[in-house]
Amino acid sequence: GEQVEQRPPHLSVREGDSAIIICTYTDSATAYFSWYKQEAGAGLQLLMSVLSNVDRKEEQGLTVLLNKKDKRLSLNLTAAHPGDSAVYFCAVSEGGSALGRLHFGAGTQLIVIP
Amino acid sequence: EAAVTQSPRNKVTVTGGNVTLSCRQTNSHNYMYWYRQDTGHGLRLIHYSYGAGNLQIGDVPDGYKATRTTQEDFFLLLELASPSQTSLYFCASSDVRKTSAETLYFGSGTRLTVL
Numbered sequence: 001g002e003q004v005e006q007r008p009p010h011l012s013v014r015e016g017d018s019a020i021i022i023c024t025y026t027d028s029a030t031a032y033f034s035w036y037k038q039e040a041g042a043g044l045q046l047l048m049s050v051l052s053n054v055d056r057k058e059e060q061g062l063t064v065l066l067n068k069k070d071k072r073l074s075l076n077l078t079a080a081h082p083g084d085s086a087v088y089f090c091a092v093s094e095g096g097s098a099l100g101r102l103h104f105g106a107g108t109q110l111i112v113i114p
Numbered sequence: 115e116a117a118v119t120q121s122p123r124n125k126v127t128v129t130g131g132n133v134t135l136s137c138r139q140t141n142s143h144n145y146m147y148w149y150r151q152d153t154g155h156g157l158r159l160i161h162y163s164y165g166a167g168n169l170q171i172g173d174v175p176d177g178y179k180a181t182r183t184t185q186e187d188f189f190l191l192l193e194l195a196s197p198s199q200t201s202l203y204f205c206a207s208s209d210v211r212k213t214s215a216e217t218l219y220f221g222s223g224t225r226l227t228v229l
Contacts, residue, residue, distance in 0.1 A: 004156075006156070034216075034217075041222070042223075043118070043204055043206075043220030043221050043223055044157075044204070044206075044218070044220045046217050049216075049217065089156055089157065091218075101159065101162070102159070102216065104156035104157040104158070105156050106154055106155055106156040107156050
């Protein structure tokens with residue numbers, strides 16, 4: 001089955017710096033890619049999602065890159081601020097007959113230092 | 115904004131105890147899910163459902179039952195709780211359509227401790 005590896009598990013950056021989180025996956029049939037943010041004591045909230053026909057997507061200071069050849073997905077927070085401090089998860093799915101089955105990475109605890 | 119409500123927020127039981135976790139979503143989503151979150155593992159899918167009366171097995175189903183009684187309500191049952199089931203449990207819902215990406219809406223979680 002699908003295996004998703006996420007790194008780093010912990011990341012500290014200064015306010016204004018960029019933060020990069022990377023996930024790798026194993027199933028070449030993976031078709032849906034997403035990033036979720038979990039703030040303390042809360043559930044996960046979707047940040048951004050892309051389908052497999054998209055290599056790059058930018059929204060509101062976030063950039064998602066998808067490299068299908070290397071089976072790698074990344075999230076770049078281009079100018080982090082303290083409100084970005086949270087746990088971030090990647091999640092992938094095959095879609096098709098596997099609709100509804102997301103496989104999550106183990107999470108990255110991001111701390112943004114003012 | 116989709117609304118997913120879980121209850122209780124916290125639960126403590128003993129080994130062998132019987133526990134039911136409840137989830138209600140009010141946005142007529144077809145899919146509902148139960149995940150557990152453990153440090154180092156991220157979220158792992160226990161069971162999910164694509165409609166009332168339907169149940170699909172997830173990736174870590176052992177020791178858990180689930181029931182989808184209505185479009186809105188999805189329950190997770192631990193009939194003989196064990197300490198290994200101590201975890202943070204999340205319910206989620208989504209409106210999965212074949213032509214669009216899947217977005218999950220999560221509840222705030224139930225922290226279960228099995229002594």
